[in-house]
Amino acid sequence: MLEIGGESIVLTHDMLVEGIHFLPDADLADVAWKLVATNISDLAAKGAEPIGVLLGHMLSADDERFLEGLAEVLAYYRVPLLGGDTVSGSPPRAFGLTAIGRAVHSPVPSRAGARVGDALCLTGKVGAAMLGFEALRDGTGADSIVYRRPMARLRKGKLLAPLVTAMMDVSDGLLLDAARMARASGVTLAIDRAAVPIATPEDRRDDALRWGDDYALLFTVPPGIALPIRAHRIGVAEAASATPILLDGKPLTETDGLGYQHQ
């Protein structure tokens, strides 16, 4: 976050590393898409609109596919490639992306503003990316688009920014990301397990709550506020207790396997 000439500029940087964030046989068009979309999702969670991106690109035999995917995702989000660096290298390949955005509302939402009594809400289902990952991994031929080409909720983020007390995107798992919001805000988030919308069969609910990569927006709003978009009320912010999360009243903390603790 930078204040420049009276504007709030949001900057994000993510790296994707072969073998950690994508498999060696992944279609690099999907990797390029994900690299851009995950950074733009960070902007969405700040209620920001993208101004441009900078790419750190390691050359490989699959560059043509990478560049095709890059062109697609940049065109989709109408965001220009402002520059970057191209380097040679060898596996594991690593790609970096910096996204620059302009916040539409000040103060810019963070994960730190949830207050006791706020409603905890989620813009969409969790678990679809998990099913996509499993389809790819198991070669079932089932749809994997949600995993391969995640969507940033730019429009929703901009509409919500003036209303929320806290907001973030769910990238590492709903419960884990909610725990981070709870700790940053100094509250405990009490989540109603059955109220969480899932894209999976009911018997996978616990997995869906712990899988990331869906990039729905998780946010808190004061009780009684009318929302300009459809969202699901999944819990409430309570006074801080011994754990950041209560799931159907059961205390949970980060060591309970809440999601993907990535590095």
Added chain:
Amino acid sequence: MLEIGGESIVLTHDMLVEGIHFLPDADLADVAWKLVATNISDLAAKGAEPIGVLLGHMLSADDERFLEGLAEVLAYYRVPLLGGDTVSGSPPRAFGLTAIGRAVHSPVPSRAGARVGDALCLTGKVGAAMLGFEALRDGTGADSIVYRRPMARLRKGKLLAPLVTAMMDVSDGLLLDAARMARASGVTLAIDRAAVPIATPEDRRDDALRWGDDYALLFTVPPGIALPIRAHRIGVAEAASATPILLDGKPLTETDGLGYQHQ
């Protein structure tokens, strides 16, 4: 380059990859220094002052040294780490850095503005980094600091920005970078070989003109302009001819081995 709220914001991104840009046994404190300094040098060549940096950091056993060098270089340039991403990975390690700067003069200098008749100037000697690299490679114990910890010419860049017609930093070799400036500007740069200040013995002059990593500023100014800093006049911009460079009248092009064609 972005115009935000009436300010000209300069963005640069560079990656350093193990085995390509640094050796596996390099001190990661030096790698961190170089990663930041080379990006800040790009800002210097735009007459910009740094606002902050974003780091893409791949974890390894040498993180402590990396973070020590990072703290040193950020303190030296008084620039804050605004954010970034930390990822796990395995060799070859890759690091990325985005630097954000604010241009002090508009229009912001580029490599494309040199005009016929302009003087071609250089702020400092070339070849010192080459000697440092060779000292490290050969284990001679001779000084290698210029290679390991390059300096960005921020003050000079800011002072020169209002005066120059074109400016860039010399990162890949004086002749190669001058050829890039010549092509971008649509001129031929006639360089006086003996006028180029070198940090090496005279018998290494040709090597010094082709080695990068010194990060002196190369710039053109209209003839007769008094400069606010000491610089060396090494040539003149002439009408475009068949080659971008004339060295003591001899036509040279990129295929003649002008420098380090890195990727």
